[in-house]
Amino acid sequence: MSLQIAQLGQPVLRQVAAEVGAEERASAEFRQLVAEMEATLREEEGAGLAAPQVFQSKRMFLARVEPLEEGAPLPPPVVFINPRIVGASVEQAAAWEGCLSFRELLVKVTRPLAVRIEFLDLEGAARALDLHGFPARVVQHELDHLDGVLTIDRAQTTLHIIKASEIAAVKGVPPPSP
Ligand code: ZN
Numbered sequence: 001m002s003l004q005i006a007q008l009g010q011p012v013l014r015q016v017a018a019e020v021g022a023e024e025r026a027s028a029e030f031r032q033l034v035a036e037m038e039a040t041l042r043e044e045e046g047a048g049l050a051a052p053q054v055f056q057s058k059r060m061f062l063a064r065v066e067p068l069e070e071g072a073p074l075p076p077p078v079v080f081i082n083p084r085i086v087g088a089s090v091e092q093a094a095a096w097e098g099c100l101s102f103r104e105l106l107v108k109v110t111r112p113l114a115v116r117i118e119f120l121d122l123e124g125a126a127r128a129l130d131l132h133g134f135p136a137r138v139v140q141h142e143l144d145h146l147d148g149v150l151t152i153d154r155a156q157t158t159l160h161i162i163k164a165s166e167i168a169a170v171k172g173v174p175p176p177s178p
Contacts (some may be wrong), residue, residue, distance in 0.1 A: 010101075061143070093110070
């Protein structure tokens, strides 16, 4: 069963989410939430989904950080609990990002190209991942959700906020002939 996704304007998207305690993490309810978020992410074909996006103000998100292979089934997302970015590259990159909470928009966001992220897994084990490129961008986007920050806040200018349907025009592709 997939969950309802909080859309831009819902206050939950603007709250700083609460840390997940050990007892909560081990609970059946929490595992159920993770399972339902996995199903939702699959259904929406997203790269990541943060708990506040399903109306749960908790510091947890799912993200696909494995390299995608053409034709292969989607790898399961990694569950990040109480994540922290503990290192970021000086080098930055800009890219257009979408968000399941406002699919209609794309926002050009500049972020560090590589990050090191520490988090707990579902069993409570401390883990760390060094990510580069798209996966690094996904975890930064999702971590922002835990702090109530959205891509539109990170746009350097409002010119960097567009309708998703017009991305071809932004990239200089001529409009389809009538
Ligand atoms: Zn998002």
